[in-house]
Amino acid sequence: xxxxxxxxxxxxxxxxxxxxxxxxxxxxxxxxxxxxxxxxxxxxxxxxxxxxxxxxxxxxxxxxxxxxxxxxxxxxxxxxxxxxxxxxxxxxxxxxxxxxxxxxxxxxxxxxxxxxxxxxxxxxxxxxxxxxxxxxxxxxxxxxxxxxxxxxxxxxxxxxxxxxxxxxxxxxxxxxxxxxxxxxxxxxxxxxxxxxxxxxxxxxxxxxxxxxxxxxxxxxxxxxxxxxxxxxxxxxxxxxxxxxxxxxxxxxxxxxxxxxxxxxxxxxxxxxxxxxxxxxxxxxxxxxxxxxxxxxxxxxxxxxxxxxxxxxxxxxxxxxxxxxxxxxxxxxxxx
Amino acid sequence: xxxxxxxxxxxxxxxxxxxxxxxxxxxxxxxxxxxxxxxxxxxxxxxxxxxxxxxxxxxxxxxxxxxxxxxxxxxxxxxxxxxxxxxxxxxxxxxxxxxxxxxxxxxxxxxxxxxxxxxxxxxxxxxxxxxxxxxxxxxxxxxxxxxxxxxxxxxxxxxxxxxxxxxxxxxxxxxxxxxxxxxxxxxxxxxxxxx
Numbered sequence: 001x002x003x004x005x006x007x008x009x010x011x012x013x014x015x016x017x018x019x020x021x022x023x024x025x026x027x028x029x030x031x032x033x034x035x036x037x038x039x040x041x042x043x044x045x046x047x048x049x050x051x052x053x054x055x056x057x058x059x060x061x062x063x064x065x066x067x068x069x070x071x072x073x074x075x076x077x078x079x080x081x082x083x084x085x086x087x088x089x090x091x092x093x094x095x096x097x098x099x100x101x102x103x104x105x106x107x108x109x110x111x112x113x114x115x116x117x118x119x120x121x122x123x124x125x126x127x128x129x130x131x132x133x134x135x136x137x138x139x140x141x142x143x144x145x146x147x148x149x150x151x152x153x154x155x156x157x158x159x160x161x162x163x164x165x166x167x168x169x170x171x172x173x174x175x176x177x178x179x180x181x182x183x184x185x186x187x188x189x190x191x192x193x194x195x196x197x198x199x200x201x202x203x204x205x206x207x208x209x210x211x212x213x214x215x216x217x218x219x220x221x222x223x224x225x226x227x228x229x230x231x232x233x234x235x236x237x238x239x240x241x242x243x244x245x246x247x248x249x250x251x252x253x254x255x256x257x258x259x260x261x262x263x264x265x266x267x268x269x270x271x272x273x274x275x276x277x278x279x280x281x282x283x284x285x286x287x288x289x290x291x292x293x294x295x296x297x298x299x300x301x302x303x304x305x306x307x308x309x310x311x312x313x314x315x316x317x318x319x320x321x322x323x324x325x326x327x328x329x330x331x332x333x334x335x
Numbered sequence: 336x337x338x339x340x341x342x343x344x345x346x347x348x349x350x351x352x353x354x355x356x357x358x359x360x361x362x363x364x365x366x367x368x369x370x371x372x373x374x375x376x377x378x379x380x381x382x383x384x385x386x387x388x389x390x391x392x393x394x395x396x397x398x399x400x401x402x403x404x405x406x407x408x409x410x411x412x413x414x415x416x417x418x419x420x421x422x423x424x425x426x427x428x429x430x431x432x433x434x435x436x437x438x439x440x441x442x443x444x445x446x447x448x449x450x451x452x453x454x455x456x457x458x459x460x461x462x463x464x465x466x467x468x469x470x471x472x473x474x475x476x477x478x479x480x481x482x483x484x485x486x487x488x489x490x491x492x493x494x495x496x497x498x499x500x501x502x503x504x505x506x507x508x509x510x511x512x513x514x515x516x517x518x519x520x521x522x523x524x525x526x527x528x529x530x
Contacts, residue, residue: 093399143505144395145497147384170504208511257360257504 004073006108006157007050015045017060018070025063031056050076052107077108079159085152087165090202092173092209092255095138098125100152110156119146144169173259175211176200178251183270190243193270196235197251200262211253214261219245231256246271345516348464352514355457356507362450363503369443370496376440377489385494392417394501407509408462409470414502415455416472421495422448428488
């Protein structure tokens with residue numbers, strides 16, 4: 001006879017050797033290793049205060065013949081704690097999904113049962129193949145004020161537990177983050193960055209259910225973000241970037257009318273356009289050092305700021321003047 | 336149908352839809368604020384469930400995406416006409432119950448009532464544009480309301496404002512659908528004849 005036996009952590013377990021009498025001579029093994037007689041009471045195996053490491057295959061053999069008389073697989077675990085359940089609509093108005101997990105493992109198999117009630121109507125939440133702890137449901141009605149009530153029950157051989165969440169249709173709408181975020185410098189514009197992105201592919205109908213966006217950006221060397229909210233379009237030009245500084249940029253999305261903001265998108269990095277590095281001239285070095293009282297950022301030695309040969313604006317002087325402005329702008333970061 | 340598809344009519348429709356969307360958006364924001372004030376001043380529990388009440392148009396709809404443009408306009412118009420009457424009734428009840436004491440709430444109710452009336456008119460304009468004809472209001476007149484207790488009046492008011500807030504969102508969505516350019520005649524999703 002071979003079967004599975006579930007016991008709680010900390011329990012005392014007594015195993016009988018099948019139909020053998022109490023006083024029969026037997027040998028017990030655990031995962032093939034003989035168990036010391038001190039754990040026996042007659043032919044019964046006594047395991048006190050079991051822990052997870054004692055899970056395994058237990059076998060009982062008749063004393064002299066070594067015939068296998070009984071075999072069981074002991075699984076030590078715990079009854080389930082209250083599960084964590086969340087529901088969200090990232091594909092409004094098609095439907096929503098619910099996902100769950102246990103706050104601590106039980107170490108034994110669990111089954112999950114989910115029920116969804118809308119008013120008096122029972123709805124079926126179809127389990128996803130992947131991930132396993134998720135199910136999805138199609139909206140049968142839109143714009144309802146009646147709340148949805150979702151109850152998840154988790155059961156295992158040692159007990160059960162459940163949790164319920166209640167929400168209305170609008171509250172759980174949360175798109176996935178925008179996709180394909182791209183940030184590029186703008187040629188000849190040292191303070192601009194062009195950012196573009198796409199609607200999340202999971203959002204089924206952005207034309208009828210447009211998203212609005214929140215853009216945040218900061219130079220890598222600063223902690224404070226700048227924010228811009230955009231009610232339409234999937235691009236934006238940052239016009240106040242610090243010249244030459246590498247920026248980190250992220251975008252979030254929200255339905256124009258309901259729900260909450262998505263998580264932030266994957267971060268992208270970009271540095272505004274800077275003039276082609278040229279060899280530093282003596283004048284340029286003097287310009288930098290005389291500006292030191294308001295500037296603590298020094299261009300790396302290979303950076304070429306003033307080049308009489310460069311044509312920017314109205315000529316080389318414009319270049320040097322521009323460079324002076326750039327250097328002054330850096331100073332803001334370090335005051 | 337030909338009139339509805341002419342370029343000028345299409346432009347006018349888009350313009351009316353855009354303005355309607357803005358109206359509905361503002362109306363919704365004001366209704367949400369009014370709802371908060373109403374719950375507080377009436378001593379209600381914001382999370383209380385209110386059963387559907389007779390005469391309060393429910394925003395909930397099945398197969399919303401399959402509705403024709405005409406259905407959308409007609410259902411919206413019927414709803415806002417009903418809300419116009421319901422809000423007028425609420426305003427009257429407010430004045431009876433509280434007199435001058437809750438002027439703020441009364442003013443907010445009156446402001447929303449004005450917006451609801453304006454939006455209903457806007458919907459009539461859209462229906463006229465589509466040469467659908469505007470349904471008369473005689474058939475829409477709600478039956479005389481049963482005499483409700485004070486508490487029932489408050490709950491009803493809560494239900495009215497909640498549904499109105501939902502309708503405002505639905506109206507924005509409906510108008511966006513209407514504003515979509517029509518495909519080939521005979522297959523227009525926004526303004527096709529209802530099947």
